[in-house]
Amino acid sequence: xxxxxxxxxxxxxxxxxxxxxxxxxxxxxxxxxxxxxxxxxxxxxxxxxxxxxxxxxxxxxxxxxxxxxxxxxxxxxxxxxxxxxxxxxxxxxxxxxxxxxxxxxxxxxxxxxxxxxxxxxxxxxxxxxxxxxxxxxxxxxxxxxxxxxxxxxxxxxxxxxxxxxxxxxxxxxxxxxxxxxxxxxxxxxxxxxxxxxxxxxxxxxxxxxxxxxxxxxxxxxxxxxxxxxxxxxxxxxxxxxxxx
Amino acid sequence: xxxxxxxxxxxxxxxxxxxxxxxxxxxxxxxxxxxxxxxxxxxxxxxxxxxxxxxxxxxxxxxxxxxxxxxxxxxxxxxxxxxxxxxxxxxxxxxxxxxxxxxxxxxxxxxxxxxxxxxxxxxxxxxxxxxxxxxxxxxxxxxxxxxxxxxxxxxxxxxxxxxxxxxxxxxxxxxxxxxxxxxxxxxxxxxxxxxxxxxxxxxxxxxxxxxxxxxxxxxxxxxxxxxxxxxxxxxxxxxxxxxxxxxxxxxxxxxxxxxxxxxxxxxxxxxxxxxxxxxxxxxxxxxxxxxxxxxxxxxxxxxxxxxxxxxxxxxxxxxxxxxxxxxxx
Numbered sequence: 001x002x003x004x005x006x007x008x009x010x011x012x013x014x015x016x017x018x019x020x021x022x023x024x025x026x027x028x029x030x031x032x033x034x035x036x037x038x039x040x041x042x043x044x045x046x047x048x049x050x051x052x053x054x055x056x057x058x059x060x061x062x063x064x065x066x067x068x069x070x071x072x073x074x075x076x077x078x079x080x081x082x083x084x085x086x087x088x089x090x091x092x093x094x095x096x097x098x099x100x101x102x103x104x105x106x107x108x109x110x111x112x113x114x115x116x117x118x119x120x121x122x123x124x125x126x127x128x129x130x131x132x133x134x135x136x137x138x139x140x141x142x143x144x145x146x147x148x149x150x151x152x153x154x155x156x157x158x159x160x161x162x163x164x165x166x167x168x169x170x171x172x173x174x175x176x177x178x179x180x181x182x183x184x185x186x187x188x189x190x191x192x193x194x195x196x197x198x199x200x201x202x203x204x205x206x207x208x209x210x211x212x213x214x215x216x217x218x219x220x221x222x223x224x225x226x227x228x229x230x231x232x233x234x235x236x237x238x239x240x241x242x243x244x
Numbered sequence: 245x246x247x248x249x250x251x252x253x254x255x256x257x258x259x260x261x262x263x264x265x266x267x268x269x270x271x272x273x274x275x276x277x278x279x280x281x282x283x284x285x286x287x288x289x290x291x292x293x294x295x296x297x298x299x300x301x302x303x304x305x306x307x308x309x310x311x312x313x314x315x316x317x318x319x320x321x322x323x324x325x326x327x328x329x330x331x332x333x334x335x336x337x338x339x340x341x342x343x344x345x346x347x348x349x350x351x352x353x354x355x356x357x358x359x360x361x362x363x364x365x366x367x368x369x370x371x372x373x374x375x376x377x378x379x380x381x382x383x384x385x386x387x388x389x390x391x392x393x394x395x396x397x398x399x400x401x402x403x404x405x406x407x408x409x410x411x412x413x414x415x416x417x418x419x420x421x422x423x424x425x426x427x428x429x430x431x432x433x434x435x436x437x438x439x440x441x442x443x444x445x446x447x448x449x450x451x452x453x454x455x456x457x458x459x460x461x462x463x464x465x466x467x468x469x470x471x472x473x474x475x476x477x478x479x480x481x482x483x484x485x486x487x488x489x490x491x492x493x494x495x496x497x498x499x500x501x502x503x504x505x506x507x508x509x510x511x512x513x514x515x516x517x518x519x520x521x522x523x524x525x526x527x528x529x530x531x532x533x534x535x536x537x538x539x540x541x542x543x544x545x546x547x548x549x550x551x552x553x554x555x556x557x558x559x560x561x562x563x564x565x566x567x568x569x570x571x572x573x
Binding site for chain 2: 053077078080086090091093097106
C-alpha cells in the first residue's frame with residue numbers, strides 16, 4: 001500500500017465545547033516508530049482515540065493506511081493494533097482465550113495458530129493457559145501487546161506502554177517494539193512520558209503542548225538541532241514541553 | 245449476512261456464554277431458579293400421582309360395577325408446570341436482567357470496550373452477539389427445565405405427556421425464552437444507556453417490579469372473580485356466559501382493570517403459558533388453533549415487547565461512548 005501510514009490534516013477535538021486538540025497537521029511515514037510526547041492533558045490520548053476510531057474528531061481529517069477514521073472506520077480498524085494505557089482484558093479468561101477472542105473479532109483465518117505464534121514471538125507461551133485476573137502488571141502488558149498484534153496490523157498504537165512497568169519490563173517492551181518494527185514492518189505510534197524510551201526506540205518524535213503540535217522531526221535531526229543539550233529531556237524543556 | 249460479520253457475532257455470542265457460565269452471581273441465581281422450578285414440578289407430580297391413582301381406582305370400581313359411561317379424567321398433567329412458569333416469570337426475568345446488565349458492566353469494569361471497538365466490530369454486531377449468547381444461556385436453562393418437567397410428570401406423576409401436550413409445552417417454553425430474552429434486552433438497554441451501569445440495573449429492576457409484580461397484582465386484586473376463594477362466579481353457580489353477562493354491567497371498571505393487566509408484559513406471558521399448560525380450565529377443551537386464537541392478543545403483545553426492547557438495546561449500544569468522555573486527554 002502506498003502513501004503515509006498516518007496523516008492528520010487540521011485535526012481538532014473538543015470536549016463539551018472545551019478544545020483539547022488544535023488543527024494538528026502531522027504525517028507519519030510507513031515503518032516509522034513515532035514517539036508522541038506531551039505533558040498530562042496535552043491531548044496525546046485524544047489523538048490516539050481519534051486514530052483508533054474510538055472518538056470522532058470535532059473537525060479536520062485523519063487517515064490511517066489511507067482510510068478515513070470517520071467514514072471508513074472498519075477498514076481502519078482492520079489495519080491497526082491498539083494497546084491502551086491501562087491493560088485489563090477479561091480476568092475470568094485465560095490469556096489464550098482472550099487472544100483467541102480478539103483474533104476472531106479481527107477476522108484472523110486461523111485464530112488458534114495466530115495466538116500460538118504470537119505468544120511464541122513474544123516469548124510468553126508459558127502464560128497461555130493462566131487466567132489474566134492473576135497476572136502482574138508486566139504480564140498483563142505482554143498479553144496486552146499480544147492482543148494488539150495477534151492479527152498482524154500494519155500500524156500499532158501504544159498509549160503510555162511503559163506505565164507501571166519495572167525496569168526489566170521497560171527493557172523487554174523496548175526490545176519488543178524494535179522487533180515488531182524490524183521483523184514485521186509495523187509502524188508504531190507511541191504516546192509516552194518516558195523520554196529515555198523515546199531516544200532509544202523512536203525514529204521520529206512529535207511534541208504536543210496544550211493541544212498544539214509544537215515540534216516534529218526525526219530523532220537524528222532532533223539531536224543535531226540541539227547539539228548543546230545533554231539529553232532529550234533537556235531538548236523537551238527547551239521546546240516548551242515542560243517548565244524548566 | 246456477510247461471513248466476517250457472522251463470525252464476529254458468533255465470537256461475541258460465545259464470549260457472552262462463557263462469561264455467563266463463569267459468573268458466580270449467575271450461578272447462584274440459576275441455582276435458585278432450577279431448584280425452585282424443579283422442586284415445584286416434582287412436588288406437584290407427586291400430588292398428581294396420588295390423584296391419578298384415586299381416579300384410576302374409582303374408574304376400576306365403576307367398570308367393575310357395570311358402569312359404561314365413565315367421565316374422563318379431570319386431571320391435566322401439564323398444569324403441574326404452573327409453579328415452574330410462575331418462577332420463570334418472577335426469578336427468570338431477574339436472571340435475564342442481571343445477564344443483560346453484566347454484558348455491559350463487564351466491558352466497562354474490565355475497560356475492554358475500547359479494545360473491542362478498536363477492532364472491525366460494529367455496535368450492532370456487539371449487541372447482536374451479546375443477545376445471541378444470552379439467548380443460548382436462556383435456551384439451555386429452558387431446555388433443562390422442560391426436560392425436568394417432562395421427566396417428573398412421567399416418572400413421578402406416572403402420566404407421560406402425549407405429542408399434543410409436548411407441542412404445547414414446547415410453545416410455552418419458547419414463550420419463556422422470548423420472555424427472558426426481552427428482559428435481558430431491558431437489562432442491557434438500561435445499563436448501556438446509563439453513565440453508571442449499576443444505575444441502569446436499578447432502573448431495570450424498578451421496571452421489573454412494576455411489570456412483573458405490581459401491575460399483575462393490581463389487576464388480580466381488582467378482579468371480581470378473585471374476591472372469594474374458589475372464585476366468585478363459581479360460588480354463585482355461574483358459568484362463563486353468566487360471568488360475561490354480569491361483567492357487562494361493569495364495562496368501564498373491567499376496561500380499566502384489563503388495561504392495567506395489558507400493560508404488563510409478564511401478564512401476557514403468564515396468560516400464554518397458562519393457556520398452553522392447561523392451567524385455566526376453559527382452555528383445556530379447545531383445539532390447538534382455537535387455543536392460539538384465544539391468546540392471540542397476548543402473542544401480539546409479547547412480540548411487540550420482544551421486538552421493541554432488543555431494538556432499544558441496539559440503539560443504546562450504538563450511542564454508548566467507547567471511552568468515558570474527557571476522561572483522559
